[in-house]
Amino acid sequence: MAFTDDQIATMDSIIARYPRKRSAIxxxxxxxxxxxxxxxxxxxxxxxxxxxxxxxxxxAVSTFYTQYKNKPVGEYHVGVCVNTLCAVMGGDxxxxxxxxxxxxxxxxxxxxxxxxxxxxxxxxxCDYAPVVMVNWEFFDNQTPQSVRDLVDAARAGNPPxxxxxxxxxxxxxxxxxxxxxxSDGLAGEGVSAGEPSKLGLKISKEKK
Amino acid sequence: MTASKKLSPVLSATWDQDDxxxxxxxxxxxxxxxxxxxxxxxxxxxxxxxxxxxxxxxGGAGFPTGNKWGFIPQNDxxxxxxxxxxxxxxxxxxxxxxxxxxxxHVLVEGVIIASYAIRAxxxxxxxxxxxVHVVRRLQQAIADAYEAGHLGKNIKxxxxxxxxxxxxxxxxxxxxxxxxxxxxxxxxxxxxxxRPPFPAIAGLYAKPTxxxxxxxxxxxxxxxxxxxxxxxxxxxxxxxxxxxxxxSGHVANPGQFEAPLGITLRExxxxxxxxxxxxxxxxxxxxxxxxxxxxxxxxxxxxDYEGVSAAGSMLGTKALQIFDETTCVVRAALRWSEFxxxxxxxxxxxxxxxxxxxxxxxxxxxxxxxxxxxxxxLLDVCDNIAGRSFCALADGxxxxxxxxxxHFRSEYIxxxxxxGCPFDPVASTIFEKASV
Numbered sequence: 220m221a222f223t224d225d226q227i228a229t230m231d232s233i234i235a236r237y238p239r240k241r242s243a244i245x246x247x248x249x250x251x252x253x254x255x256x257x258x259x260x261x262x263x264x265x266x267x268x269x270x271x272x273x274x275x276x277x278x279a280v281s282t283f284y285t286q287y288k289n290k291p292v293g294e295y296h297v298g299v300c301v302n303t304l305c306a307v308m309g310g311d312x313x314x315x316x317x318x319x320x321x322x323x324x325x326x327x328x329x330x331x332x333x334x335x336x337x338x339x340x341x342x343x344x345c346d347y348a349p350v351v352m353v354n355w356e357f358f359d360n361q362t363p364q365s366v367r368d369l370v371d372a373a374r375a376g377n378p379p380x381x382x383x384x385x386x387x388x389x390x391x392x393x394x395x396x397x398x399x400x401x402s403d404g405l406a407g408e409g410v411s412a413g414e415p416s417k418l419g420l421k422i423s424k425e426k427k
Numbered sequence: 428m429t430a431s432k433k434l435s436p437v438l439s440a441t442w443d444q445d446d447x448x449x450x451x452x453x454x455x456x457x458x459x460x461x462x463x464x465x466x467x468x469x470x471x472x473x474x475x476x477x478x479x480x481x482x483x484x485x486g487g488a489g490f491p492t493g494n495k496w497g498f499i500p501q502n503d504x505x506x507x508x509x510x511x512x513x514x515x516x517x518x519x520x521x522x523x524x525x526x527x528x529x530x531x532h533v534l535v536e537g538v539i540i541a542s543y544a545i546r547a548x549x550x551x552x553x554x555x556x557x558x559v560h561v562v563r564r565l566q567q568a569i570a571d572a573y574e575a576g577h578l579g580k581n582i583k584x585x586x587x588x589x590x591x592x593x594x595x596x597x598x599x600x601x602x603x604x605x606x607x608x609x610x611x612x613x614x615x616x617x618x619x620x621x622r623p624p625f626p627a628i629a630g631l632y633a634k635p636t637x638x639x640x641x642x643x644x645x646x647x648x649x650x651x652x653x654x655x656x657x658x659x660x661x662x663x664x665x666x667x668x669x670x671x672x673x674x675s676g677h678v679a680n681p682g683q684f685e686a687p688l689g690i691t692l693r694e695x696x697x698x699x700x701x702x703x704x705x706x707x708x709x710x711x712x713x714x715x716x717x718x719x720x721x722x723x724x725x726x727x728x729x730x731d732y733e734g735v736s737a738a739g740s741m742l743g744t745k746a747l748q749i750f751d752e753t754t755c756v757v758r759a760a761l762r763w764s765e766f767x768x769x770x771x772x773x774x775x776x777x778x779x780x781x782x783x784x785x786x787x788x789x790x791x792x793x794x795x796x797x798x799x800x801x802x803x804x805l806l807d808v809c810d811n812i813a814g815r816s817f818c819a820l821a822d823g824x825x826x827x828x829x830x831x832x833x834h835f836r837s838e839y840i841x842x843x844x845x846x847g848c849p850f851d852p853v854a855s856t857i858f859e860k861a862s863v
Contacts, residue, residue, distance in 0.1 A: 241614035283616040284597035309856040345675035406567035416525040418682030423434035
């Protein structure tokens with residue numbers, strides 16, 4: 220596919236954020252994912268051309284980072300934390316249940332293209348364990364049942380809202396644009412902090 | 428003093444306000460007043476203030492923040508850079524992400540003050556990519572700070588210029604290591620550099636660079652406003668100030684507790700409602716998975732840099748992951764090992780190959796297929812990994828193994844005599860029944 224003039228202009232504005240243009244490689248890869256859903260060969264070529272690099276240099280960077288995908292993922296990419304703490308608290312049970320429920324394994328996508336699965340590492344929300352991320356939005360305190368319901372709703376086109384995030388769950392491509400530095404204007408939605416984040420503050424106020 | 432009276436919410440003080448993350452909310456809470464004050468000081472005075480406060484890096488290593496700033500050569504005719512490490516990925520660590528979600532402006536204000544002090548005109552926040560809503564909040568905060576004249580050219584008519592760029596990562600634990608982070612920010616695979624030269628001399632684009640953790644930089648505005656003495660009045664002799672302790676796992680009420688350095692797990696557990704009902708503490712990490720595990724015998728260790736280190740571990744990120752008696756320590760060690768194997772960047776052979784072998788051996792041990800001699804071999808492999816790589820990932824990888832073997836050797840052997848894991852994984856989940 221060819222990139223539109225608007226897309227090329229966005230790429231130029233991303234490059235302009237940095238003192239040296241090679242630094243723009245990561246946001247540009249996120250940007251390619253926002254267009255195609257994954258890092259396409261055409262995307263690699265365009266980034267290489269823009270940054271005056273060999274395509275192999277861009278591929279080398281792209282394959283190093285797990286958020287860059289070399290094949291399409293679902294419209295809703297579901298990451299189940301299976302690092303030790305979440306795994307012990309129920310992450311393993313959640314992953315087992317959802318993989319069986321959907322009939323797909325790690326890094327696989329349902330045949331309708333709606334949901335893909337990934338076993339993810341610690342996502343910095345341990346006080347909300349077990350944690351599931353959908354398109355890198357927080358779904359806190361999950362159970363096997365809640366995640367089965369979540370993926371069913373996502374496949375039906377009606378996914379629930381994240382626990383700490385915007386009012387409606389955005390798609391993989393839409394969130395990839397945010398990661399590329401393109402604002403979607405939704406920063407104001409959602410809570411300031413979840414209850415566990417405020418627990419120490421709450422106790423200190425009660426005692427005064 | 429009861430544990431609740433020890434709590435000292437400073438960074439988290441406004442997190443219960445619905446608009447704490449907005450520029451209006453932050454300004455109402457006296458935000459950006461420290462910036463005004465700092466811009467009237469000489470940059471060296473700001474550095475001295477942070478040195479005097481005793482603030483130490485909150486990202487794990489505990490290096491004095493003011494000293495780090497002081498290492499930047501001045502009048503060298505080179506560009507200087509400030510880079511905030513917001514790549515929070517150490518297993519168990521969950522303080523910077525809620526901080527940036529609830530109050531991104533305190534970080535932005537800290538960035539401006541720190542950049543002014545080290546004479547940097549371009550700063551970066553390197554945030555991990557797996558937290559989209561935090562990215563949104565930071566984007567908005569930076570845009571609003573520009574709009575308000577806190578960023579850009581001639582900030583508050585001080586003659587000081589600063590550009591702030593948000594850089595979003597893409598899923599690599601190793602980029603939390605400061606030199607790997609710099610390589611990543613330069614547009615390369617995130618692999619650690621050989622030191623020296625240290626970033627203060629040759630950091631981003633080989634220019635003098637300070638890399639600081641989110642919590643460290645966010646602590647700066649309040650020190651500027653309240654003074655070094657105020658900050659130093661909290662904490663212990665060598666570990667000054669307040670900090671965020673994150674309790675997770677098998678506790679009644681997990682969460683964030685901001686308290687002076689030196690509080691104990693016994694006190695923090697009291698605040699978290701204790702270990703979950705009907706269970707008892709088995710093991711815990713004081714500061715993420717890379718810090719050797721502790722047991723119930725360490726409940727009264729003061730959680731400051733010196734106290735934890737004297738007891739044989741590290742304060743790290745103050746990520747206290749609590750596991751009760753239903754948890755198999757071999758399973759925990761194996762899972763962490765799988766993490767380090769996955770996240771090893773592959774640059775150094777001992778780490779790349781060694782973490783792979785650790786996983787193979789632990790898998791056998793967990794399945795009851797190991798022998799007692801394998802335990803010695805396991806320790807031998809650990810010896811050949813730790814301290815033999817460019818960065819500390821390898822040291823972190825062996826920490827859970829060596830420490831769990833030290834405290835629970837008999838449990839490793841029980842897997843062998845039992846012909847498999849003697850624990851029921853369902854019992855350690857927080858669901859009442861397996862059928863949920």
